[in-house]
Every structure is written in C-alpha cells, then in structure tokens.
Amino acid sequence: MKNNWPLWEVFIRSKQGLHHKHAGSLHAADAQMAIENARDVYTRRNEGISIWVVESDKITASKPEENPELFEPAADKIYRHPTFYDMPDEVKHM
C-alpha cells in the first residue's frame, strides 16, 4: 500500500531577527506532524527557534525557461545602483 502522506517544505528561523530559510522537505500526514518531524529532523542541534511548514504542491515556482524575461531586464538598469552616480571625493556622508 502506498504511503499517501503529502510532502511538506520546511523553513527554519535560526535565530531572532533572521528570515526563515528553506531547510528541506519531509512527508507528514498533517501540518502538526510536519512541524513535529521537522523539529526532530532539522533542529536537533539548536539550528532553529521557529519552524514554518507548507505543503510542497501549494508552492508556485517560476520556471527556468522564463528566466530571461523575468530577470534580464534588471541587468542593464545600472542606474538603480549607487555606484552609477558621479560623486567628487570631497562629498562626505553620502
């Protein structure tokens, strides 16, 4: 018989003040069990103080084929970076 426990993605906040970061995935019957399993698997050595779990198939991801239209437009907009602007050396605190 097939194990029909869904797959969950696990995100861990390693300490107060930091983002939750993807840690990996696991199977669990429900969200509560996913958190308990994530505790056992991903935080055995104080790696976390907060856990998020989300069912893997609820995540929508961008497609690598779409990368050019999504990300390339940013490449030639160098005026979005502070180094684009000419500043004489004597200007301080800017």
Place this chain on the structure above:
Amino acid sequence: MADLNSLEAKFQEKIDNEIKIEPKDWMPEKYRQTLIRQISQHAHSEVVGMLPEGNWITRAPSLRRKVALLAKIQDEAGHGLYLYSAAETLGVERDDLIEQLHTGKAKYSSIFNYPTLTWADIGAVGWLVDGAAIMNQVMLTRTSYGPYSRAMVRICKEESFHQRQGYEILLTLSRGSEDQKRMLQDAVNRFWWPSLMMFGPSDKDSVHTAQAMKWKIKRKTNDELRQQFVDVCVDQARILGVTLPDPNLKWNEERGHYDFSEIDWDEFWNVVKGNGPCNKQRMDARIKAHEEGAWVREAAMAYAEKQAKRRKEETTQVA
C-alpha cells in the same frame, strides 16, 4: 535532435562553469537517472546502516556511550531522510524507492552486510565506516546537483561526531586490559578491508566513473578516495596501537602515498550480489519494520483527514 544537442551543450557549459543544477532546470535524462540511482542508494545505506549499530544500543557499556550511540543512529535516520528528499526532487516517489530496496532492485553499501559481533565493532564502525563515508561525502558537498550538494553539507556537519565517538571507544579499549586490546585488534581486522571496499570498484572496472566525473556528480574517483582514506588511517591506527591487517601497507616515498594490497574483489562482488554474512537478515529486518509500521502510517493519515473534514464543517457552520 539539434535542439537536444544544444541543450546538452548548454548543460555541460553550466557544469564546466561550476553552476549548480537545480530541480527544474533542463538536464539529460541519463544525468537524472544516474542521480536517482546514486542518491537513493546512498539513502538506503544510511537507513540500513542503522541496523548493525542498533544491535548494541541496549548493551552499550555506559550511559555516556548509550546516549552517544543513540544520537548517532538518529542522525543516520535523518541522513536517509535528507537523501530521499533530494532524490524526490528528481521526480521519483519515496515509496517507489523503498520498494526498490525491499525487492533487491536497488543496492546499499555492502559494508552493512557485515555483523557487529562485539562492542569494539561499534568503535570500528565509527572510526572506519563513518570515516570512509565522510571522505566520500566531503567530496560530494561539491557535487553538481544542488539538492544533493545541500544534503551533503548538512550531513557532513553531523558526521564529524560519529567518527570521533567511534574512535574514542577504540581509544578507551586500547588503554584497557589485554582482552580489550585483543577485542580492538579483532574488530579492526574484520572491518579494515570491508571499509576499503566502501569506495566501490577500482577505477579500471568502474563503468560509471568517467561520465559521473564529466558531469561532476563525483569529483574524485573511487581509487583516489580510497588512497586518501588509507593515508589518513595509518597514523590514527598507530595512536590506537593497532596493526592494520595488510602486510604490504608501507609508505611509498616516490608516490607520496601508502602502498597497500589489492582488495579481494571476489569478496566484494559476492557481498554486493547478496551473499554477504548479513544480507538476508538486514533486508528481512527492513521489510518487517516497514510492513509492521503500515497501520501506523494509515492511521495517521485517516486521523489527519478526519481533522481536516471537521475543521471544514466548523467553518461552514460559522459562515
């Protein structure tokens, strides 16, 4: 077809430029299949590897040894999980992988088909078996497939205590009674050669090596890793006061490495083919655990479904 060729060329270019491949990226079917085979085999090894050590949990000589061994074995379960998850990103299902293990279609490391007869064996497993595994896994942190590489980084962080706990067991025995020293030497005698076999067939007989190196799935060959392992073990053995069971083991000034005897490849292939001392026992234990746990997995799912239904009814009532 020209399209496939250019996709493959682009793929190889990424590999050559050390750009990691991620799950949704295009990859040659053969690359995907090689990874599924290698990662699942690795996962199975972590899981089956718990069995020979589990054999000694209730007989560990002190509470200190017992908690350490338990923690180590728990880590191995986690390693199995990280690796199964990495394999699943390639579009296979966990259950299918486990079925391949149970039907004998998939292999696992043949080292776990050797028995752990004495407490010293637990020390030898930590020192040599985890030691050999670490050598391979450190290399695999640089593998070209992102999820596999990330799993390896996590695993390597956890592994270092495994080898130390094993070595410490042996160090204690080496300072003990004559009987304890004999036990230590006996364990090393039995585990040395099977540990060297863990690196797999010799490069000249390894069918997958060339392609795996080109795709940077592997970054070092079986023989390179094996040599590296022998080189570091010699000093560690000296500190333990044990003799590594190889009369031809000696420093080769010219090569800058230790020379060692040819491995008994008949024994290696014999164990791979299922005729090792514990192959049947290991698989029986795995299958029994899986089958006897089935009702728990089903009950958990039924409970989760019932809870979800109840929550849905409550929200519609409120509305």
